[in-house]
Amino acid sequence: MISAPRELPSFMKILEVREKTVPIASPIRNAYIDFSKMTLSLVAVVTDVVRHGRRVVGYGFNSNGRYGQGQLMRERFIPRLMEAEPGSLLDDGGANLDAHKVWACMFRNEKPGGHGERSVAIGTIDMAVWDAIAKIEDKPLYQLLAERYGNGTPDRRVFVYAAGGYYYPGKDDTQLKDEMRKYLDRGYTVVKMKIGGASLPEDQRRIESVLSMLPAGCRLAVDANGRFDLDTAIAYAKALSRYDLFWYEEAGDPLDYELQATLRNYYANPMATGENLFSMQDARNLVRYGGMRPDRDWLQFDCALSYGLVEYLRTLDMLRQHGWSPARCIPHGGHQMSLAIAAGLGLGGNESYPDLFQPYGGFPDGVRVEGSHVVLPELPGIGFEGKADLIREMRALAE
Incomplete structure (x- = not known):
C-alpha cells in the first residue's frame, strides 16, 4: 500500500522586504550638525497574511539625525531574512512572526561592539516587523506589548x-x-x-x-x-x-x-x-x-x-x-x-x-x-x- 505524501504544515511568511532612502532635509541646525542633507530609510516588510481584505505590510523608518541605511540593509540584513527558512522566523504556532527570531537572524555573523550604523539598519527593519506582528494579531502594538x-x-x-x-x-x-x-x-x-x-x-x-x-x-x-x-x-x-x-x-x-x-x-x-x-x-x-x-x-x-x-x-x-x-x-x-x-x-x-x-x-x-x-x-x-x-x-x- 502506497501511503499518501505527508502534508507539510502551512506557515505564513515574509514575501519581500523593500527599502527606500527618502529626504527629510531642512535648513535648521543644532550645536553639532545641520540637516541640509538629512535622509532616512523607509522599510516595508510584505507578508502573505491578509487582514480586512488587505495584505499585511509592516512599516518602519529610522529617526532623524543618522541618515538612511539602505546599503547595509540591502547587502546584509535583508538577504539574511530572505534566505532564512521561513518557519525559522515564526512563533511556535507558525501563524505570526517572532521578532526575537527575526532579530537573531539579522544579527547572525555580526561581531559584538561597534553599534554606530548597523544598529540603525536593524532597528528600522525591527520596527516594520513589530508593526506586521501587531497587524497580524489585529491589535494595536501598545496592547500587544502590554x-x-x-x-x-x-x-x-x-x-x-x-x-x-x-x-x-x-x-x-x-x-x-x-x-x-x-x-x-x-x-x-x-x-x-x-x-x-x-x-x-x-x-x-x-x-x-x-x-x-x-x-x-x-x-x-x-x-x-x-x-x-x-x-x-x-x-x-x-x-x-x-x-x-x-x-x-x-x-x-x-x-x-x-x-x-x-x-x-x-x-x-x-x-x-x-x-x-x-x-x-x-x-x-x-x-x-x-x-x-x-x-x-x-x-x-x-x-x-x-x-x-x-x-x-x-x-x-x-x-x-x-x-x-x-x-x-x-x-x-x-x-x-x-x-x-x-x-x-x-x-x-x-x-x-x-x-x-x-x-x-x-x-x-x-x-x-x-x-x-x-x-x-x-x-x-x-x-x-x-x-x-x-x-x-x-x-x-x-x-
Missing part, C-alpha cells in the same frame, strides 16, 4: 513634549518665542530648544527670552547635542542652575561617561542623555559609570536607532536591575513606535517634532495634544494607517 511584557493594561494617555528651538539663518529671539508660542497653542506645556551653537551669553539671552513668555505651569528643556567639553559643560551647568529647567540634555559626547558623572557635581537639577547610545551594553555603561540619578534624570534611548524593540526590551530589563523605572525613559525621535512602547510598557513619554521631519513625525490624524499628553487611538499595529500623509508614502513603497 499583554506580553507589561501588566496587561496599556495606558493610552502618553506625555509628549515639543522639540524645536533650532538655530536657523536669520532667526532672532522674537521668532524663537513665536515658535514656542505656537507649541503652547497646540497644547504642549513642555517645550525644548537647542543650545551650544552660540556663545554662553547668547544662549542665556535666548533661554531667558523663552522663559519670559512661558505661562505658569509650562517648562523649558535645553539640549546641547553633545557639543561641550567638560569645562564648557560645567560653565553652562553653573549658568543654567539659576533657571527651573525641565532638563539639561546631552552636554558632552554621549560616550564620555566621566564627563556626565562629573557634571552632576555642578548641576543638581534634572539632566537627560542617551539618544546616541545604540545598544543595551552602552546604556548599561551609562547607568554604571555616567552618574545618572534615577530619582530625577531622564534616559532617551531610541529604539529605532538602537537595534529596535527587541534590544530595547533588553535595555528595560537591565534598567530595572539597576534600580531604574521605565517611567524615567522618554525616547528621542518623535515617532509613533516609541509612543506605542510608552503606552504599552509604561515609559515616561515621548519626544515630538510638531513642524519638522514630516510626514514621519507626529501623531495619527485627529489626535490632539492636551496638557502635553496625547491619547493613542485603537489602530492595529503601530498606527501608521491613521496618518494620511505618512501611509500614502508607505503604501507607495509597498504596493
Whole structure:
C-alpha cells in the first residue's frame, strides 16, 4: 500500500522586504550638525497574511539625525531574512512572526561592539516587523506589548513634549518665542530648544527670552547635542542652575561617561542623555559609570536607532536591575513606535517634532495634544494607517 505524501504544515511568511532612502532635509541646525542633507530609510516588510481584505505590510523608518541605511540593509540584513527558512522566523504556532527570531537572524555573523550604523539598519527593519506582528494579531502594538511584557493594561494617555528651538539663518529671539508660542497653542506645556551653537551669553539671552513668555505651569528643556567639553559643560551647568529647567540634555559626547558623572557635581537639577547610545551594553555603561540619578534624570534611548524593540526590551530589563523605572525613559525621535512602547510598557513619554521631519513625525490624524499628553487611538499595529500623509508614502513603497 502506497501511503499518501505527508502534508507539510502551512506557515505564513515574509514575501519581500523593500527599502527606500527618502529626504527629510531642512535648513535648521543644532550645536553639532545641520540637516541640509538629512535622509532616512523607509522599510516595508510584505507578508502573505491578509487582514480586512488587505495584505499585511509592516512599516518602519529610522529617526532623524543618522541618515538612511539602505546599503547595509540591502547587502546584509535583508538577504539574511530572505534566505532564512521561513518557519525559522515564526512563533511556535507558525501563524505570526517572532521578532526575537527575526532579530537573531539579522544579527547572525555580526561581531559584538561597534553599534554606530548597523544598529540603525536593524532597528528600522525591527520596527516594520513589530508593526506586521501587531497587524497580524489585529491589535494595536501598545496592547500587544502590554499583554506580553507589561501588566496587561496599556495606558493610552502618553506625555509628549515639543522639540524645536533650532538655530536657523536669520532667526532672532522674537521668532524663537513665536515658535514656542505656537507649541503652547497646540497644547504642549513642555517645550525644548537647542543650545551650544552660540556663545554662553547668547544662549542665556535666548533661554531667558523663552522663559519670559512661558505661562505658569509650562517648562523649558535645553539640549546641547553633545557639543561641550567638560569645562564648557560645567560653565553652562553653573549658568543654567539659576533657571527651573525641565532638563539639561546631552552636554558632552554621549560616550564620555566621566564627563556626565562629573557634571552632576555642578548641576543638581534634572539632566537627560542617551539618544546616541545604540545598544543595551552602552546604556548599561551609562547607568554604571555616567552618574545618572534615577530619582530625577531622564534616559532617551531610541529604539529605532538602537537595534529596535527587541534590544530595547533588553535595555528595560537591565534598567530595572539597576534600580531604574521605565517611567524615567522618554525616547528621542518623535515617532509613533516609541509612543506605542510608552503606552504599552509604561515609559515616561515621548519626544515630538510638531513642524519638522514630516510626514514621519507626529501623531495619527485627529489626535490632539492636551496638557502635553496625547491619547493613542485603537489602530492595529503601530498606527501608521491613521496618518494620511505618512501611509500614502508607505503604501507607495509597498504596493
